[in-house]
Amino acid sequence: MRDWVRQLTQWISQLRAALELLKARLNRIFHIREPLQIVPYRGYGTPIRLICMGRVSQGKKVRSHPKDASLWQNLLNTYRRFESDAVPCARLRVTVADQQMEIVANKEGYFQTEIVPSHPLQSDRLWYQTPHFELLQPPSTEGQPAATTVGTMIVPTAATQFVVISDIDDTIVYAAATDFFRMIRIAYMGNARTRSPFPGVAPFYQALQRGDSEQISNPIFYVSSSAWNMYDLFTEFLELQDIPPGPLLLKDTVLSLESLLHFDHAIHKHEKIEPILNCYPDLPFLLIGDSGQQDAEIYTQIAQDYEGQIAAIYIRDVSQQNPKRQRELQAIAQQARQAGTQFLVIADTEMAAIHAAEQGWIRAEALSGIVQVKKLEQHS
Numbered sequence: 001m002r003d004w005v006r007q008l009t010q011w012i013s014q015l016r017a018a019l020e021l022l023k024a025r026l027n028r029i030f031h032i033r034e035p036l037q038i039v040p041y042r043g044y045g046t047p048i049r050l051i052c053m054g055r056v057s058q059g060k061k062v063r064s065h066p067k068d069a070s071l072w073q074n075l076l077n078t079y080r081r082f083e084s085d086a087v088p089c090a091r092l093r094v095t096v097a098d099q100q101m102e103i104v105a106n107k108e109g110y111f112q113t114e115i116v117p118s119h120p121l122q123s124d125r126l127w128y129q130t131p132h133f134e135l136l137q138p139p140s141t142e143g144q145p146a147a148t149t150v151g152t153m154i155v156p157t158a159a160t161q162f163v164v165i166s167d168i169d170d171t172i173v174y175a176a177a178t179d180f181f182r183m184i185r186i187a188y189m190g191n192a193r194t195r196s197p198f199p200g201v202a203p204f205y206q207a208l209q210r211g212d213s214e215q216i217s218n219p220i221f222y223v224s225s226s227a228w229n230m231y232d233l234f235t236e237f238l239e240l241q242d243i244p245p246g247p248l249l250l251k252d253t254v255l256s257l258e259s260l261l262h263f264d265h266a267i268h269k270h271e272k273i274e275p276i277l278n279c280y281p282d283l284p285f286l287l288i289g290d291s292g293q294q295d296a297e298i299y300t301q302i303a304q305d306y307e308g309q310i311a312a313i314y315i316r317d318v319s320q321q322n323p324k325r326q327r328e329l330q331a332i333a334q335q336a337r338q339a340g341t342q343f344l345v346i347a348d349t350e351m352a353a354i355h356a357a358e359q360g361w362i363r364a365e366a367l368s369g370i371v372q373v374k375k376l377e378q379h380s
Contacts, residue, residue, distance in 0.1 A: 034058050036087060038133045040151035041231060042247040044219065046279065047120040050153055052131055053247075055228065056090035056109045086110075091137040096130050110228065110252055121155055126216055128153045154247060156280060159217040162311060162361065163280055164208050164246075165273055167289040168224040168234060170318050172201045172243065195237055198316070200349035200374030202242045207366035208286070208356065209244045220246035223272045225265050225293075227251055269298045277306050284311040286361070288352070291325060291345065292318045296332045303341040312342040312359070314352045350374055 041053040086109035094101050099118045105111040121128060135147040156163070166172060173195050211218050222234070228250045238245055249272040277285065287302070287310060289295025296315050303310040313336055319325040329345050336343035342359075346352045350371055357367045 034085075036090075036135060036138070036147045038092065038135055038147050038149045039231070040133060040149050041228075042245065043131075043151055043153045044221070044247045044276070044279065045114075045153060045155055047123045047155060048116060049279070050096060050115050050117065050131070050155075051112065051275070051279070052094060052115060052133075052151060052153075053110075053112045054133065054151065055111070056087040056092070056105050056135060056147075058085040058087055087138065090135060093134045093136055095132040095134070102136065108252060123155060123157050126154055126157060126160075126219065128155060154219045156219055156283065157215075157217050159211075159213065159215050160219065160283060161211040162218055162284045162286055163276070164205075164218060164220040164286045164288065165276060166205075166220060166222055166287075167295055168222050169226065170290040170292045171198075171288055171295070171316055172205070173197050173237065197241050197243065198349055199377035200353065200370050203366070203370045203373045204349050204353050204356075204362075205244050206242070207353070207362035207370060210363070210366070212360055212363055216244075220244050221249065221276055222246055223249045223269055225251050225268055265294050266298050266301075269295075270302070273298075273302060274305075277302070277309060281309070283309075285309055286312050286314070286356075288314045288316075290316040290318050291329060296329055300332050300336040300339070300341075300343070303336050303339045307339050310336075310339075310341045312344065312355070314355075315343070315345050317345050317347055320347075348374065 036056065036058050039055045039057065041055070043050060043052045045051050086107070087105065088107040088109060090105040090109060090111075092103055092105070092111065094103055094113060094115055096115055096117045097119060099115065101113070101115055103111055103113045115131065129150055130153055131151055133149050133151060139146070205220060209216050209218050209220055222238075224234070226234070231248055231250060234248055234250075235245070237243075251268055273287075287295075287299040289299060296313070299310070299313045299315075303313065315329065317329075333343040333345065342355075344352065344355055346355075353362065353367055353370045356362045357364050
């Protein structure tokens with residue numbers, strides 16, 4: 001299998017290189033220069049330390065399509081996501097209140113930096129409209145203003161009880177991650193409206209964000225092994241389904257069969273999750289994932305490494321027909337519990353919600369609404 005994957009990947013790379021060369025030549029002939037843009041990703045931090053992320057690229061924006069969009073329209077959007085030209089080593093100015101600093105993006109146009117505000121944030125709300133980004137180099141297209149944008153940051157408040165870190169595919173939305181070709185069809189041949197969350201996910205995550213109060217005070221992070229290029233699709237999906245927004249921490253990768261088949265999920269998720277744990281050492285965490293890949297193993301290792309900080313692990317069981325995997329989950333659960341972490345393999349969202357209500361992590365009144373919505377969505 002590896003030989004045909006390697007050969008197909010090589011053909012795709014050659015085709016992509018030829019298309020990029022043709023595009024560059026046509027742009028030079030017709031003096032076409034697509035506008036530069038800064039795409040800010042939701043950041044996170046504390047009142048005295050902010051972690052900002054984003055990407056600088058040159059290319060057309062992806063268009064939002066209806067649920068009945070054609071296969072061609074969806075594939076064209078996928079192409080736009082991965083085709084948009086990175087602006088390597090772009091230089092930006094980042095401003096928070098009266099504090100400024102200059103940063104340089106990497107060769108793929110991505111940037112991540114830490115900034116310390118001159119005055120601590122008030123910490124009286126979960127979301128902040130900051131920082132301000134301005135592109136300094138390269139200059140914007142002639143006749144157009146300099147590329148600028150404003151990011152958003154999530155900062156726990158005094159009312160924050162816990163932090164949630166959730167996987168996306170096969171955890172909140174069906175993705176068939178254990179079936180490679182179905183996964184490709186769902187991920188790259190559809191759009192945000194063709195994807196549906198598991199029943200009850202939206203009200204459950206809303207309840208987790210509120211905790212035992214009416215305030216929106218508990219941050220939710222989404223960590224996925226999908227590429228950063230899919231950022232717009234995930235943010236649109238969360239908004240359409242009324243699932244609480246949160247920082248999306250994705251993977252800097254290229255669209256190739258080889259990278260999809262030989263990607264190390266464990267390394268990626270540890271790299272994204274551990275900085276969040278280190279940022280909030282005094283807060284308990286709930287980790288939510290699925291049994292299809294390595295979430296159970298990854299989360300349990302994190303629970304062992306950060307003993308006492310992981311309150312619970314919820315694993316959606318998408319491998320119920322696999323006896324070997326069921327035995328593995330039982331052994332993993334025992335390891336997590338020895339580290340002082342509650343570990344639940346859940347058949348559906350309702351099971352997690354019942355447990356969360358018993359622990360006082362969500363209000364008892366929210367539970368009945370979650371169960372009702374789940375039943376309605378199951379029969380819709």
